[in-house]
Amino acid sequence: MTEAIIEKEIFINEVTNHVNTSGYLIIKSSETITLDKITGIVFLEARGRMSSYKNKILSFEVSNTKKLIQNESYKIPFTFDSSVFEINSYNGKNVSFSYNFEIQIDVNDNDIEKIEKSIFSKIKSIVTSNHTIKISEYLKVENLKFKYQIVETKNDFNIQPNKIIGLFILLILGATYAVLVPEFNFWHIIIGVVFTVLLIYLITKHIGSSLGTISMKTIKDENAFICKILKTRKFNLVKPYLYYVIIEKVIDKRGTSTSTYTETIFTSEKKKLEKFKSSPEIKFLYPNKNGLQSYEYSDASIIWQMRLEGKYLGLTLKYKCIFKVGRE
Numbered sequence: 001m002t003e004a005i006i007e008k009e010i011f012i013n014e015v016t017n018h019v020n021t022s023g024y025l026i027i028k029s030s031e032t033i034t035l036d037k038i039t040g041i042v043f044l045e046a047r048g049r050m051s052s053y054k055n056k057i058l059s060f061e062v063s064n065t066k067k068l069i070q071n072e073s074y075k076i077p078f079t080f081d082s083s084v085f086e087i088n089s090y091n092g093k094n095v096s097f098s099y100n101f102e103i104q105i106d107v108n109d110n111d112i113e114k115i116e117k118s119i120f121s122k123i124k125s126i127v128t129s130n131h132t133i134k135i136s137e138y139l140k141v142e143n144l145k146f147k148y149q150i151v152e153t154k155n156d157f158n159i160q161p162n163k164i165i166g167l168f169i170l171l172i173l174g175a176t177y178a179v180l181v182p183e184f185n186f187w188h189i190i191i192g193v194v195f196t197v198l199l200i201y202l203i204t205k206h207i208g209s210s211l212g213t214i215s216m217k218t219i220k221d222e223n224a225f226i227c228k229i230l231k232t233r234k235f236n237l238v239k240p241y242l243y244y245v246i247i248e249k250v251i252d253k254r255g256t257s258t259s260t261y262t263e264t265i266f267t268s269e270k271k272k273l274e275k276f277k278s279s280p281e282i283k284f285l286y287p288n289k290n291g292l293q294s295y296e297y298s299d300a301s302i303i304w305q306m307r308l309e310g311k312y313l314g315l316t317l318k319y320k321c322i323f324k325v326g327r328e
Helices: 109-114 162-180 186-211
Strands: 004-010 019-029 033-048 051-062 064-066 074-080 095-107 119-125 129-139 149-152 154-156 214-221 224-231 238-252 260-266 283-284 295-296 302-313 315-323 325-327
Touching: 019 064, 033 109, 051 074, 064 074, 064 315, 095 109, 149 214, 154 315, 186 315, 214 315, 224 238, 283 295, 283 325
Parallel strands: none
Antiparallel strands: 004 019, 019 074, 033 051, 033 064, 033 095, 095 129, 119 129, 149 325, 154 214, 214 224, 224 283, 238 260, 238 302, 295 302, 302 315
């Protein structure tokens, strides 16, 4: 008996909205066979400097029972809800997000012996064993038409360790070590590093407490958003300015220890706080590029972070605050 060879190919239109996307399957068999069902599945994949993930986000019926006549070509159209595409396809430094579209073709049991065995992928279940022919295609989702939408909320800024203070402490400890401890000892180095980190933390906390708290309130404003600064009366910086960054963050848990990788993928214009004492409101534009809204998938995330910088007693102080931006 001659084994049937099935030719198949997927064509999908560009994904440009979050309503629906269409395409079609071209299929041809060298022998007459019956297909019980054709199913379409969309997977979201994340790959990079972390454990890879592939999750099914959509499954739909392309066609039910269909008979393929020998050597006849069939065009089977399909449409699926593309609201499942939460972000554009993304290829970053440490992680990439992509969508994989898969067609699964179930051949009728009576025609299984006609099919060329090499094209099968066996899927085993508890009850039985099914023979399913698979074909897949990666979807390039780059032009989802949506607007960014700030999440209105109030968030506190956190003061960051100062590099100058850290360097000053290291110099003092290094000079002290050279004078008082002439012999090199590994444990002295460990104790010195721990002591340095502790001092930096305590000094930073003291400066933060002396200045008082500062927070921000995010407000919607059509195609932009407003950041309103809220602070205590005694909080004051010299020449303060404000800007935001979008960060790609990946946590790698594959080894015996956990590693975190971050990459800044967007930096906004820096805005001077002219009226810092009177709770100024600063307006920011969204990025021109779509698909960078706040997002978290497994060990990878896209983070929006507001940054405030200014001088205090001659030192440059930096504050950070995470906020969220979704889409309409």
